[in-house]
Amino acid sequence: MSKQTRRKSMDYIKKDYVRTRRMPGKWYLGSYTFKFNISHMTPFLEKLKQKKLVGNECRSCNRVFFPPRLVCGKCMVKPDRWVDLRDTAKVATFTIVYTKDPETGEVLEKPVVCIHQDGSDTTHIAQLEPRIDFKDAYIGMPLKVHWKDVTTGGLNDIEYYDVLEDDAKDIEVIKE
Amino acid sequence: MEKVGIVGYYQVQLQSEANYGRYEMIFEAVRGALDQAGLKKKEITTVISCTNDYYDGRTISNAFPVEVGGAYLTDESKVEMDGAHAVLYGLMRILSGNHKLAVIWGGSMASCYPYHSARLFETDPTWERPNALVNDITSAGFQMRAYMEKYGVSTEDIAKVAANNRKNAVKNPLSLKEARYPNLTTKEVLESDNYADPVTELMVSPFCDGVAALILAPEKQALKITDKPVWITGVGYNQDPYYLGDRDLSTSKSMELAGKVAFKAAGIKNPKDEIDVAELFEMYAHEELIFSEALGLVEKGQGANLNYEINGDLPINPSGGALGGNPPCATGLIRIIEAVKQLRGEANGYQVKDAKKAIASGQIGMCAQNNIIYVLEGGN
Amino acid sequence: MGRQVAVVSAGFSEHASKRSDVSMPELVNEAILDCLKNVPSVGIEDIDAFVNGNMPAFEGANIPELWMTDWMGARNKPLMRVTTGGTTGGSVAISGYYNVTAGIPGIDTVLAVAFEQQSIGDTSVGLASVAYGEISALNSLGIPYEELTRLLSGGAAIGIASYQATNYMRRSKITEEDLARVVVQNRHNAAKNWWTHLKMPDLTIEQVLDTPYISFPLRYGMVCPASDGACAMLFTTEEKAKDMCDIPVYVNGVASVSHETAVLGYNGSGAGQLDPSEQLGAMKSAELAFNQSGISFPRKEIDYAEVYAPFPNQELMWVERLGLFEENTASSMYESGVTALNGELPINCSGGVNSTNAIGASAMERPAEAALQIMGKAGNQVPKTVHTALGHGWGGVINLITMMVMSDEPARKFK
Numbered sequence: 026m027s028k029q030t031r032r033k034s035m036d037y038i039k040k041d042y043v044r045t046r047r048m049p050g051k052w053y054l055g056s057y058t059f060k061f062n063i064s065h066m067t068p069f070l071e072k073l074k075q076k077k078l079v080g081n082e083c084r085s086c087n088r089v090f091f092p093p094r095l096v097c098g099k100c101m102v103k104p105d106r107w108v109d110l111r112d113t114a115k116v117a118t119f120t121i122v123y124t125k126d127p128e129t130g131e132v133l134e135k136p137v138v139c140i141h142q143d144g145s146d147t148t149h150i151a152q153l154e155p156r157i158d159f160k161d162a163y164i165g166m167p168l169k170v171h172w173k174d175v176t177t178g179g180l181n182d183i184e185y186y187d188v189l190e191d192d193a194k195d196i197e198v199i200k201e
Numbered sequence: 202m203e204k205v206g207i208v209g210y211y212q213v214q215l216q217s218e219a220n221y222g223r224y225e226m227i228f229e230a231v232r233g234a235l236d237q238a239g240l241k242k243k244e245i246t247t248v249i250s251c252t253n254d255y256y257d258g259r260t261i262s263n264a265f266p267v268e269v270g271g272a273y274l275t276d277e278s279k280v281e282m283d284g285a286h287a288v289l290y291g292l293m294r295i296l297s298g299n300h301k302l303a304v305i306w307g308g309s310m311a312s313c314y315p316y317h318s319a320r321l322f323e324t325d326p327t328w329e330r331p332n333a334l335v336n337d338i339t340s341a342g343f344q345m346r347a348y349m350e351k352y353g354v355s356t357e358d359i360a361k362v363a364a365n366n367r368k369n370a371v372k373n374p375l376s377l378k379e380a381r382y383p384n385l386t387t388k389e390v391l392e393s394d395n396y397a398d399p400v401t402e403l404m405v406s407p408f409c410d411g412v413a414a415l416i417l418a419p420e421k422q423a424l425k426i427t428d429k430p431v432w433i434t435g436v437g438y439n440q441d442p443y444y445l446g447d448r449d450l451s452t453s454k455s456m457e458l459a460g461k462v463a464f465k466a467a468g469i470k471n472p473k474d475e476i477d478v479a480e481l482f483e484m485y486a487h488e489e490l491i492f493s494e495a496l497g498l499v500e501k502g503q504g505a506n507l508n509y510e511i512n513g514d515l516p517i518n519p520s521g522g523a524l525g526g527n528p529p530c531a532t533g534l535i536r537i538i539e540a541v542k543q544l545r546g547e548a549n550g551y552q553v554k555d556a557k558k559a560i561a562s563g564q565i566g567m568c569a570q571n572n573i574i575y576v577l578e579g580g581n
Numbered sequence: 582m583g584r585q586v587a588v589v590s591a592g593f594s595e596h597a598s599k600r601s602d603v604s605m606p607e608l609v610n611e612a613i614l615d616c617l618k619n620v621p622s623v624g625i626e627d628i629d630a631f632v633n634g635n636m637p638a639f640e641g642a643n644i645p646e647l648w649m650t651d652w653m654g655a656r657n658k659p660l661m662r663v664t665t666g667g668t669t670g671g672s673v674a675i676s677g678y679y680n681v682t683a684g685i686p687g688i689d690t691v692l693a694v695a696f697e698q699q700s701i702g703d704t705s706v707g708l709a710s711v712a713y714g715e716i717s718a719l720n721s722l723g724i725p726y727e728e729l730t731r732l733l734s735g736g737a738a739i740g741i742a743s744y745q746a747t748n749y750m751r752r753s754k755i756t757e758e759d760l761a762r763v764v765v766q767n768r769h770n771a772a773k774n775w776w777t778h779l780k781m782p783d784l785t786i787e788q789v790l791d792t793p794y795i796s797f798p799l800r801y802g803m804v805c806p807a808s809d810g811a812c813a814m815l816f817t818t819e820e821k822a823k824d825m826c827d828i829p830v831y832v833n834g835v836a837s838v839s840h841e842t843a844v845l846g847y848n849g850s851g852a853g854q855l856d857p858s859e860q861l862g863a864m865k866s867a868e869l870a871f872n873q874s875g876i877s878f879p880r881k882e883i884d885y886a887e888v889y890a891p892f893p894n895q896e897l898m899w900v901e902r903l904g905l906f907e908e909n910t911a912s913s914m915y916e917s918g919v920t921a922l923n924g925e926l927p928i929n930c931s932g933g934v935n936s937t938n939a940i941g942a943s944a945m946e947r948p949a950e951a952a953l954q955i956m957g958k959a960g961n962q963v964p965k966t967v968h969t970a971l972g973h974g975w976g977g978v979i980n981l982i983t984m985m986v987m988s989d990e991p992a993r994k995f996k
Contacts, residue, residue, distance in 0.1 A: 047601070048327050052641060055315035057258030059717045061222035061848050066722065094850040096228050098268030098841060101235070101242040103228075117855055120743035121797035132793070139744065139844065141855055149851035150844065152728075164751050179723020202686055224847060253643070254664075259713045260638035261666035264978040265847040267839055274865050276836055278672050281637070281644065281664045290661065290676065293683035298583035299835075299873065322643040327604065436685060440660040443650045458657060466686045566647045571660065 062095070068107055069093045074178035078110040078170070080145045091145035092180070110144040112170040114186060117141040117148040119162050136162055140186060152185050167191055202466050205295050206423025206430035207577075209238030209416035210538045215377045215526035218312045219410040223257075228269040230414040231306050235271070238416050238426055246300040248272035250279050251287035251307030251530050255319040271304055283482070284308070284413065284534025285563025285573050289436060291417050301422055308412030308531035316408050316529070323567065325443070340445060340567045341405070342397030345487045347450035349399070352502030354490070356399055360390035363404045363486040363524060365510055370521025372550040373539075377409050377526030404486040404524075411528030413535050431541045435467030435576035445568065453488075456495040456562070456572040464497075467576035469558070472497050477556040478543050479517045480536040482563050486524065489517060492562065496574070511551060519543065519551045533563020537575060544579030585991045586681045587822035587829035589623075589815050591949035592616025593776040596810035596937045599700040605645060606652035609633075609696050612811035613653060616692070619958065620815065620825050623690070625654035628815075630680055632693040634663045634673035635941035638707040639699050653694065666711075668837070670695040670812060670945025671889075671974030671983030675835045677816045678985070689818050696811030697941035704807055704940075711978055712845055719849040739804070739892070741843045741857070741977050743796045746894035748858040750798065753909035755897065757798060761789040762915055763893035764803050764935060770922065771932025774960035778808040778937040798894075803935075805891040810939035812946045819991060830952040833874030834986035838866040839979040854980075863902040863975075863982045870984040871904070874992055876969070879904040883986075885927055885954050885963060885970040887947035891934045899973060900928065903984075923964050930954070930961045948972025948985040955989055 065081070069092065072079045080091035083104040088097065090104060097104050119138040126133055136157075139148040153162065154171065168186040176182040211233030213226050235242070250270055252263045263279040270277075280287040284307035291303040320337040324330045348354060367382040385403070394402040423430040437459035441448050448454070460472075469475050479498065483489040490504030498515055499507040509517035518524075520539040523532050540559040542548040562574045592615030594600075594608050603611065617623060631653055633646035642648070646662050653660075661680070665672040677693030720726055749755070765784050772782035792802035822829035840862035841853035854861070867879070876882045886905060890896035897911040905926065906914055914920055920928040929935075931950040934943050951970035953959040968990070974983035 048331070050326065050331065052322070052330070054255065054322065055318045057713075058313040059222075059258070059714045060219070060310065060313060061714070061718050062225055063718070063722065063848075070722070088853075090850060092850050094846070095224055095848060096269045098273035098853075099242075101228075101232060101271055118744040118748050118857055120740060120747060121794070122740075123794050123796060137740075139852070146855070147846070147851040147853050148855060149846075164748060177723065180719065181723040181725065202684065222848075254637050255643045257714075258710075260636065260707050260711045261976075261978055263664075264666055264711070264976070264981075265715070265842055267979055268841060268847065272839070274838060274840060274862065276838055276866075276869060278663060278676065278837055279665050281662050286661060290663070290679070293679040293685070296583070296683035296685070297679055298682075319643065322641065323647060325648050326642055438659045438661075439657060440647075440650055440655060442656045443648050447651075454657060459659075462687055565644070570647055570650075 065095055066093055070178045073182045074176045076172050076176060078112055078142065079107050080110050082106040082108050088146045089144060090147050091142045092149055108144070110142055113189070114140045114142045114168045114170070116162060116164055116166040116168065118164060138162065140168065151183065154185050154187050157188055202435065203296060204420045204432040204434060205292055206418050206420060206432055207415060207541050208418050208423050208426045208430055209234045209240070210414065210541055211237060212375050212413040212535055212538055213411050214375050215409050215411040215528060217377060217379055217409045219310060223310055224266060224269045226308065226412040227266050227306060230412045231271045231304060234304065234414040234416050240302070240416070240426065242271055244302050245271050245275055245304050246302050247291070247294050248275055248277040248304045249287045249291045251282065251284045252309055253281055253530050255322055256309040256314060256529050258314055270306055282571065283563040283565045284531045285537060286438070286533070288415060288534060288537060289438060289573060292433060292436065295417050295419050301419065303417040304414060305417065305534070306412060306414040307534050309529050310410040311408040311529055312410050335445060337567055338397045341400045341485050343445060344450045344568045345400050345485065348487055348491055351451040354502070354505055356391055357387050358505035359404065359487045359490065360387040362489050363390045366486070366518050366522045366524040369511060369519055369551060370525030373520045373525060376521045377407060380407050380521065380525045400485055406484055406523035406527040408527050408529060411526065411531050413531045413538055415534060415538060429545045431544050432578045433575055434578050435463040436573070437462030438571070438573035440571040443570065450568060452501070453491050453495040453569055453572060455570070456492050456574065459572050459574050460496040463574045463576050469576065473499070473515065476515065476558050476560055478519065478540065478553045478559045479515060480520065480522070480540045480559065480561045481517060482523050482533050482536050484523060484564065484569065488569060489522065493517060511553065516553050519553055520548070533573070536563060537561040540577050544577060583682045584684055585819040586678050586816055586832045587819055588832060588952045588987065589817055589822050589825045589829055590616050590619040591953055592618065592813045593946065594811045596776055596778045596808045596939060598778065598806060598808060600698065600809040601700070605640060605642070605696070605698050606649035608698055608809065608811045609649055609694055610652045612696065612813040613692065613694060616813040616815055623825055628654065628658070628690055628692045630659040630688045630691045631655045632661050632663060632673050632676045632680060632691060634669045634695045635697050636664060636666060636669055638710065639697060639704055639940070640701045659688065665981060666976045666978060667940055668944045668974040668976035668981050668983045669941045670943055671948070671985070672837060674814055674945045674948050674985055675837055675983060677814060678832050678835055681816045681818060689821060691816045692813060693816065694811065694813045695942045695945040697939040698809045699807045699940065700809050715845050715847060715849050722849065739796060739799065742892040742895060743799055744844065744857045745898060746798050746892070748856050749894055749898050752858060753912065755912045757790060758786060759912040759915070760803060760893040761786040763896050764789050766915065766921065767929055767933045767935040770930050770961055771936035774931050776960065777932040778806050799892055803893050805935050805938040808937050808939045810937065810942050812942045812949055814945065814949050826956070828956045828989055830955045830987045830989060831991040832985060832987050833992040834870035835984065836866040836869035837981060837983040838862045838869065839981035842979050843977070858898055860898070860902045860980060862980050863899065866982040866984050867903045870986045874986045874988065876986065880906065883926065883969050883971055884967045885951060887929055887931065887951045887972045889934050889944055889947055889973050889975045891938055893935065895975065896929070896933070903973065922961070927963045930963055931959065944974030944983060947974060948987065952987055955987060
């Protein structure tokens, strides 16, 4: 069994504390190389250049990923079937980021949205048409892709998303 | 301690400059281990991974590979030491009775970052780091010099260990190509570039890219999954004090204490006679001698007199050891995998005959501050 | 297989925004001494093994548990390190439990310690580097860097929480006043607890709502602080626990499950959850932990809960996802006082993460406070006797949920 040890109280220790010496320092670890494979993205990027959307599908759970994913985590297999997707989408979630302009000191509001592409099971970050007032944004808002004029085969070809007319009759929008 | 079985394993080919990313490597390792054991993803109940933030260049580096590591909606956790310590945590989870199958993976890519800078960040930032006199390079020199002076071991004896390990690495198809030297002589080892006197470049384990994975199961399930399970019968781990001046660098007290606990749990009274093969993680060639003495495989100071070659009395590191390739965070795990291969008779080209009991070790910290050792037994 | 584990003590260091009087090892030492103060029959030499954890990026020190060996009293003792980002404390506590229950020879009493000293380094840089690998993947696929940094300023933990907030507000139709009410309750509770950071006994809802927005719908007044601090817990077997303290707290259920990466996805492939407030990982984690401890109706059987909520909308979301309240009723429970100090199911009487957030330690402080409530020794003790309590942790990037369910009766009596 344990033996009794004489315990020093916290006060004894704390009273010896004068302000600890400071050691300022800046250490630079070095530059890092990130390595990643994008061979599974090549068909996706080619279709983007042609202004078409595709996602890849996992054979065992039938989930469609947009943008394409390397491994389906649920099944531990590589999805290898490609599926065409429509160019309509919905807002899955959004928030508004308040940034301070460093020169003018003005507080700017910028909406950031996560888009759920119709036909896929994932969400990705994108932006809305710049002229939309973010106060009208709500979850479930229907959108359509607005392509860039000259496509280069990168994710930037989707310039932004346009807002469509909402046909749903039972929607109730809560404004903050 | 109840028996826990290793039922599957996989190691990625070690490369010094892999041309694919870490997610592919991790997927290859975990999928390969599952396929070797014939298991499906949904049978996994827990996953333990081992990576290090500074070696991966980002915070919480173990967050994103959760899906590729097979841990989607699964109870999982992460360890930030050597791969062998991740196996320890997986072992604890199986022994608790809550889980039926554990997958353990670990590894990193050393070609992506400056290795020695990241090791420098382990040092004490108030005194040692601003001086940068004690770091992983100089501490190797301290340790070797202390060992040589205490027991009168010569540099040739230590160079012989390095030459032997690098010769063994030739037969191991998964070792690092640049680390293989089929006809290395002790003279060439001693005349290679100076690392930290008296350590020379060829005595140091080369860091590289690699990931490895292992699967554990309790006794009943292990016998159903495979007909050649390897049992973990003993484990011991221990940590020395941090400052180099507080330790006796010519021996490894933490390895001694860890070995005592592991051998007692496995019921081994005389390790020299009962152990058939040893896979020790030696960061530098002299550490192999220090560890074999600390574990009681040979008398103190007589490490060089043990016949550690592949057809000798007690083969040490027949796969080449860490001198054949050292992917940080995976090396300890690879040592366990190599010991498993020997016990299952699957080490083609470098098999030790009739191996029944083996030991495998891992380490982390400067001059092997924290050591862990496993005792493994093959056959039913 | 598997021995019954008991928590016999928990200790904290003082938390402040800048603990400039101690270095990292000394901070850990303070928490350990406070933990051992509650069990006078245990000395540091009686501890068989240690578990340590923190987030290494914030202090600029890699694997610091090697440096603080002597300050922890771990010279030539077994030691293990566990880090999982924001949930580090919870994972360390769970690892302490597994260390004891495994029954490895020689390991019966385990000390688990989690700490963070954020004032040493730069927290925002540390957090921003979480997604560097993924940002570079998206960059190489065509998205320019400036747009990414703007998009991802809504992607750090605060961004993930705001996505959860917008979806939760749509489901349950709560208002910002409900969020402010949760903040006020937490800060009032923190004022009565000795080790917390933000003690505001006179805070009102209007004061909270009067601050500017950080990112919709969260305001500056609702956000948690960045603190320095450490926490320690002592685990041991059932037999030894009876000699160490009057009311040993038995750990009956643990789980730590994550769903998919939130928002960004690995290699920029997007998040798999269509609704961030759905939280399948939390529901699975709660299911595993409650099954293990034999609890079928958490609403009735849990007497006290410590929920990890750096932002108030998360507190409302977690208490529903973990099964403590029905869907969309959490805000009315706060309004009617069910979750107050003398209510039926008190929540976060220690002040919660909203008042003190030392990132590495805060997920351990939740089970530690829950255990102290069962023992009757908490800083802000609830008046009724607590029999079963739970401590919960959340991590941002992958929504990893850690759960620890504790009770004063060992689990075999329930099954």
